[in-house]
Amino acid sequence: MAEILDFTREPEPLWREALGRKLRETREERGDRLVDVAERAGISVQYLSEIERGRKEPSSEMIAAVAGALGVELADLLIGIAGQVRNLRVQQSRHFHTSRPMGRPSGPVAMALAA
Amino acid sequence: MAEILDFTREPEPLWREALGRKLRETREERGDRLVDVAERAGISVQYLSEIERGRKEPSSEMIAAVAGALGVELADLLIGIAGQVRNLRVQQSRHFHTSRPMGRPSGPVAMALAA
DNA sequence: CTCTGCGTTCTGCTGGTAGCAGAACGCCCC
DNA sequence: GGGGCGTTCTGCTACCAGCAGAACGCAGAG
Numbered sequence: 001m002a003e004i005l006d007f008t009r010e011p012e013p014l015w016r017e018a019l020g021r022k023l024r025e026t027r028e029e030r031g032d033r034l035v036d037v038a039e040r041a042g043i044s045v046q047y048l049s050e051i052e053r054g055r056k057e058p059s060s061e062m063i064a065a066v067a068g069a070l071g072v073e074l075a076d077l078l079i080g081i082a083g084q085v086r087n088l089r090v091q092q093s094r095h096f097h098t099s100r101p102m103g104r105p106s107g108p109v110a111m112a113l114a115a
Numbered sequence: 116m117a118e119i120l121d122f123t124r125e126p127e128p129l130w131r132e133a134l135g136r137k138l139r140e141t142r143e144e145r146g147d148r149l150v151d152v153a154e155r156a157g158i159s160v161q162y163l164s165e166i167e168r169g170r171k172e173p174s175s176e177m178i179a180a181v182a183g184a185l186g187v188e189l190a191d192l193l194i195g196i197a198g199q200v201r202n203l204r205v206q207q208s209r210h211f212h213t214s215r216p217m218g219r220p221s222g223p224v225a226m227a228l229a230a
Numbered sequence: 231c232t233c234t235g236c237g238t239t240c241t242g243c244t245g246g247t248a249g250c251a252g253a254a255c256g257c258c259c260c
Numbered sequence: 261g262g263g264g265c266g267t268t269c270t271g272c273t274a275c276c277a278g279c280a281g282a283a284c285g286c287a288g289a290g
Contacts, residue, residue, distance in 0.1 A: 012189055014175040047278055049238065057174050060129035074127055075197040082193040162249055
C-alpha cells in the first residue's frame with residue numbers, strides 16, 4: 001500500500017485558470033494594456049484582471065467579448081489553451097505514461113468537492 | 116467615420132453550447148446514460164442534461180468533474196470542441212440554408228452589452 | 231524624492247443564476 | 261400497460277458574477 005493518494009497537486013489545471021493564462025498571453029503579445037481590452041470588450045478593468053488570473057468564472061458571453069476584443073476566435077483560443085495544458089501536464093508528470101485518456105481518474109467527484 | 120458594419124457577424128457559438136455538444140457526444144460514444152455520468156460526477160441528472168444542452172454555465176469544477184466521469188482530459192476536450200466549432204462555422208457560411216430557426220444575435224461585444 | 235502609468239487588491243453592493251429536489255411529461259420499445 | 265430514458269416545469273437557497281470607487285505596490289522617468 002505504497003501509494004495512498006497522490007498528495008501532489010491534481011495535475012489537471014482548471015478551465016478558468018488555463019483560459020486566463022491564454023487570454024493574458026494573447027493580450028501581451030498584442031502589446032495591449034488591460035484598460036484597452038477592457039474598454040473594447042465593455043467590461044471593467046478589475047474584472048478583466050481577475051479573469052486573466054483565473055480568479056473568477058467568466059460567462060460564455062464574457063469570453064466571447066474578451067476574445068473579440070483580442071481579435072481571436074473561440075476555436076483558436078481553445079487550441080491554444082489545449083496546447084498550454086498539455087505542456088503544463090507533461091512538465092509536471094514527466095515520466096509517467098504518455099497521453100492515455102483511457103485511465104479511470106479516481107477522483108472526478110473529489111475535484112468538485114475539493115474546490 | 117461611421118463604422119457601423121457588423122452585419123456579417125457569423126453566429127459564433129458560445130462556449131457553453133460548444134462544450135455541451137461535445138460532452139454529449141463523448142457520453143454517447145461511450146454508451147453511457149445521463150444518470151451514469153451524473154452519479155460518477157456527483158451532480159444531479161437534470162443539471163447534467165442542461166449542461167449538455169448548453170443552457171447552464173457550468174463552473175470549472177463541474178467541467179472537471181464531468182470530464183473526469185467521462186474519462187477524458189481537459190486538453191482533449193478542448194481540441195474536440197475547437198474542431199466542432201470550426202465545422203459549425205464552415206457549415207454555416209457555406210450554405211446558410213439549412214434549418215436554422217434561431218436567429219442568434221451573437222456578436223462578441225454586443226453580447227456583453229446585451230447581457 | 232515625486233510623478234505617472236500599469237496592474238492588483240480591498241470593501242462594499244446588487245441581481246442573477248448555479249445547482250438542487252421533486253415531480254410530471256413525452257417518447258420509444260418490450 | 262409498463263419501464264427506461266431524457267426533458268422540462270416549479271420552486272427554493274446560497275453563492276458569486278460583475279460593477280464602482282479607492283487604495284496600494286512597483287516600476288521607471290523627471
